[in-house]
Amino acid sequence: MLRSLNINPDKCTGCLQCEMACSFENEGVFNPAKSRIKVFSFHHEGRFVPYTCTQCDEAWCLHACPVEAIKMNRETGAMEVLDAVCVGCKVCTIACPFGTVNYNQSTGKVIKCDLCGGDPQCAAACPTEAITYVDADATGLDKMRSWAAKTDNATHAN
Amino acid sequence: MSWTRKILRVNLTEGTLNVEPLNMQWAAEYIGQRGLATRYLFEETDPTCDPLGPDNKLIFATGPLTGTMASTGGRYSVITKSPLTGAVACSNSGGFIGAELKSAGWDMVICEGRSPSPVMLHIVDDKAELVPADDLWGKSVWEADKLIHQKYNDPQMRIAAVGRAAEAGCLYSAVINDLHRAAGRSGVGTVMASKNLKAMAVRGTLGVGNIKDPGRFLSATTEQKKVLAENAVTGQGLPALGTQVLMNVINEIGALPTNNMKEVQFKDANKISAEAMQEPRESDGKPNLTTNAACFGCTIACGRISTIDREHFTVENKPEYWGNSGGLEYEAAWALGADTGVGDLDTLTYANFVCNEDGMDPISFGATVAAAMELFEEGVITTEHTGGMELRFGSSEALAWCAEKVATGEGFGADLGLGSKRLCEKYGRPELSMTVKGQEFPAYDPRGVQGMGLTYATSNRGACHLRSYTVASEVLGIPEKTDPLSTDGKAGLVKAFQDATAAVDSTGLCVFTTFAWSLDNIAPQVDAACEGDWTPERLLEAGERIWNLERDYNMRAGLTGADDMLPKRLLKDAAKTGPAEGKVSGLDVMLPEYYELRGWTADGQLTQDTRSRFGLPA
Ligand code: SF4
Ligand code: SF4
Numbered sequence: 182m183l184r185s186l187n188i189n190p191d192k193c194t195g196c197l198q199c200e201m202a203c204s205f206e207n208e209g210v211f212n213p214a215k216s217r218i219k220v221f222s223f224h225h226e227g228r229f230v231p232y233t234c235t236q237c238d239e240a241w242c243l244h245a246c247p248v249e250a251i252k253m254n255r256e257t258g259a260m261e262v263l264d265a266v267c268v269g270c271k272v273c274t275i276a277c278p279f280g281t282v283n284y285n286q287s288t289g290k291v292i293k294c295d296l297c298g299g300d301p302q303c304a305a306a307c308p309t310e311a312i313t314y315v316d317a318d319a320t321g322l323d324k325m326r327s328w329a330a331k332t333d334n335a336t337h338a339n
Numbered sequence: 340m341s342w343t344r345k346i347l348r349v350n351l352t353e354g355t356l357n358v359e360p361l362n363m364q365w366a367a368e369y370i371g372q373r374g375l376a377t378r379y380l381f382e383e384t385d386p387t388c389d390p391l392g393p394d395n396k397l398i399f400a401t402g403p404l405t406g407t408m409a410s411t412g413g414r415y416s417v418i419t420k421s422p423l424t425g426a427v428a429c430s431n432s433g434g435f436i437g438a439e440l441k442s443a444g445w446d447m448v449i450c451e452g453r454s455p456s457p458v459m460l461h462i463v464d465d466k467a468e469l470v471p472a473d474d475l476w477g478k479s480v481w482e483a484d485k486l487i488h489q490k491y492n493d494p495q496m497r498i499a500a501v502g503r504a505a506e507a508g509c510l511y512s513a514v515i516n517d518l519h520r521a522a523g524r525s526g527v528g529t530v531m532a533s534k535n536l537k538a539m540a541v542r543g544t545l546g547v548g549n550i551k552d553p554g555r556f557l558s559a560t561t562e563q564k565k566v567l568a569e570n571a572v573t574g575q576g577l578p579a580l581g582t583q584v585l586m587n588v589i590n591e592i593g594a595l596p597t598n599n600m601k602e603v604q605f606k607d608a609n610k611i612s613a614e615a616m617q618e619p620r621e622s623d624g625k626p627n628l629t630t631n632a633a634c635f636g637c638t639i640a641c642g643r644i645s646t647i648d649r650e651h652f653t654v655e656n657k658p659e660y661w662g663n664s665g666g667l668e669y670e671a672a673w674a675l676g677a678d679t680g681v682g683d684l685d686t687l688t689y690a691n692f693v694c695n696e697d698g699m700d701p702i703s704f705g706a707t708v709a710a711a712m713e714l715f716e717e718g719v720i721t722t723e724h725t726g727g728m729e730l731r732f733g734s735s736e737a738l739a740w741c742a743e744k745v746a747t748g749e750g751f752g753a754d755l756g757l758g759s760k761r762l763c764e765k766y767g768r769p770e771l772s773m774t775v776k777g778q779e780f781p782a783y784d785p786r787g788v789q790g791m792g793l794t795y796a797t798s799n800r801g802a803c804h805l806r807s808y809t810v811a812s813e814v815l816g817i818p819e820k821t822d823p824l825s826t827d828g829k830a831g832l833v834k835a836f837q838d839a840t841a842a843v844d845s846t847g848l849c850v851f852t853t854f855a856w857s858l859d860n861i862a863p864q865v866d867a868a869c870e871g872d873w874t875p876e877r878l879l880e881a882g883e884r885i886w887n888l889e890r891d892y893n894m895r896a897g898l899t900g901a902d903d904m905l906p907k908r909l910l911k912d913a914a915k916t917g918p919a920e921g922k923v924s925g926l927d928v929m930l931p932e933y934y935e936l937r938g939w940t941a942d943g944q945l946t947q948d949t950r951s952r953f954g955l956p957a
Contacts (some may be wrong), residue, residue: 309640
């Protein structure tokens with residue numbers, strides 16, 4: 182079963198545990214500046230929104246890469262950057278419409294979410310279940326359930 | 340490790356910046372943040388110095404766990420000598436800038452001297468510079484924040500600043516970071532402004548590494564996050580209701596100081612409580628509370644994000660106040676509300692926003708307004724002094740007006756900016772000031788929660804609940820229930836809380852974790868991160884050392900045991916209603932016992948014995 186990250190911004194408190202988990206897994210330091218997942222704070226609206234790569238099937242980044250440094254991991258469905266191949270040309274960062282591929286100055290390569298090889302650390306660290314890792318075919322299930330709960334059929338009962 | 344082992348020393352007089360290694364011998368004894376910075380302050384300042392003169396220093400300090408994945412590991416403190424109390428000041432704040440500073444590679448920033456003109460400290464990783472800030476002077480914290488973000492075109496930059504209140508000399512000015520988090524108490528913002536330092540803007544991209552045993556650290560922090568999640572207070576109460584969960588509880592036990600502590604119960608407590616913040620408003624159907632929010636790394640997320648009703652008189656002509664910002668915490672809601680008798684949630688939220696925008700400690704501000712209201716009702720302060728405003732208990736208009744005046748220091752705002760003690764002295768009625776060592780009380784009446792009387796009296800930074808929160812035991816039963824109306828065992832309880840809290844405040848963690856965690860839960864996290872062996876016993880010993888060092892500083896600054904005193908009102912006038920009816924504070928019973936437990940003399944002085952036991956500087 183393929184799984185996807187499922188993000189529910191309503192639950193997010195902006196704590197950045199996910200960013201620290203991500204940077205620690207990938208860079209060995211607690212460093213939100215180097216996280217592949219980003220939490221945006223909209224102060225005026227009082228909202229926090231985590232945002233990261235959605236692992237497109239027809240991935241713009243993968244198609245744009247001139248040296249084929251981005252490959253799909255068949256087991257996880259993640260588009261992964263092969264560091265040894267990446268030349269740091271940044272074309273993929275331009276190609277991705279969502280901005281989730283970014284250049285890393287200290288290595289000269291690009292970095293993006295790779296689902297931690299199938300055990301995404303952001304989801305594991307999130308205290309509020311704003312990020313979960315669920316069946317890829319059912320990312321809408323929670324939302325459907327919550328709307329279903331609001332459907333009022335009591336009046337039809339009698 | 341976990342310390343970055345680097346200090347940034349900023350000489351504001353000369354405009355020079357230097358990098359220094361952290362004194363690791365002191366770190367082993369005083370941990371970090373509160374303890375370690377106090378050690379530096381002790382070493383480097385004359386305790387008798389003028390708090391607002393160039394000889395005082397201002398230290399921004401992180402703890403070893405700041406910037407890590409330990410839950411709540413995002414705290415920093417501002418340490419200096421207080422202009423409000425003349426004692427050591429240490430104000431702790433959350434938000435994000437503490438972790439950012441650490442991620443930029445700094446354990447501490449020590450600011451000394453006084454800049455000839457307004458400046459801002461700009462830090463990007465290991466590069467730091469002083470930048471002219473004439474354009475920021477005269478601006479509120481919110482305006483300055485916006486201008487700085489625009490100037491550097493960096494939305495990720497974290498900013499701490501002082502507002503117009505501090506520039507005007509308000510003695511309880513706060514340092515505000517991330518728009519609505521405050522190193523709030525004792526006038527640390529006033530010191531910052533006295534140095535002509537308007538702001539500190541930080542961007543850190545280096546991250547926090549150097550964890551002694553990363554695997555063990557991750558498992559320890561993960562395990563302890565579970566403990567927080569499963570605890571009723573940290574897992575449910577605080578995220579859902581915030582610290583405001585206390586409003587109705589404390590009112591019911593008859594310990595909610597009201598109308599400048601004349602009463603111990605507030606008739607409108609339920610109108611300004613956590614529950615009220617969730618009620619939809621009539622005008623737009625939205626509740627005051629939009630959502631809860633976390634500080635850096637915090638899995639509790641007690642923070643309140645609120646709006647004010649746009650039709651409310653305070654903001655109808657102020658669209659910049661229509662959005663969300665930091666909402667009411669319990670202490671603020673009490674000081675702005677119960678203590679002034681104002682039971683209108685929107686006015687309180689407005690006053691709280693003003694305190695954040697212009698950097699005032701809402702506890703001291705509210706309590707000073709309460710004292711002014713009593714002086715007004717006694718006929719001592721009149722409309723001649725205020726320029727027409729009637730300062731009556733319960734008046735929303737008066738509260739909102741006072742906030743605006745103190746924010747700019749205009750007119751009667753300058754008097755209110757003196758704080759309750761100096762205000763009451765100025766108008767010849769010192770007994771009406773509800774303060775210890777010149778600092779205003781927080782939200783627990785010592786007649787109804789006896790341990791808090793001793794807490795306030797002996798707190799090293801003047802009246803404060805966060806130095807030993809015996810409410811946890813006396814009201815909430817954490818770690819075990821004690822009788823709030825009895826003085827029995829309270830000296831020991833206060834000492835135990837004071838020492839443990841001093842340790843927690845030195846690690847980079849939030850004291851709110853201690854509803855669920857003891858040092859037994861904290862030590863494994865510190866131990867996995869930091870070099871050396873960190874047991875709960877060692878943390879507690881460090882806490883006691885820190886407490887004694889702070890006390891030593893205060894004694895050298897000229898304070899004495901006589902300053903461990905509560906206002907007469909709490910010692911002589913019995914509570915009139917509620918479970919504490921007929922009670923006064925039993926400080927006279929608790930204090931001698933406390934001194935003895937501390938190993939101090941009968942008049943509260945440190946002995947040579949105590950000094951050498953903790954290896955305090957000679
Ligand atoms: S860990 Fe969860 S709650 Fe915290 S910022 Fe990330 S998504 Fe939001
Ligand atoms: S418990 Fe509250 S104050 Fe403490 S770190 Fe968490 S959100 Fe911040």
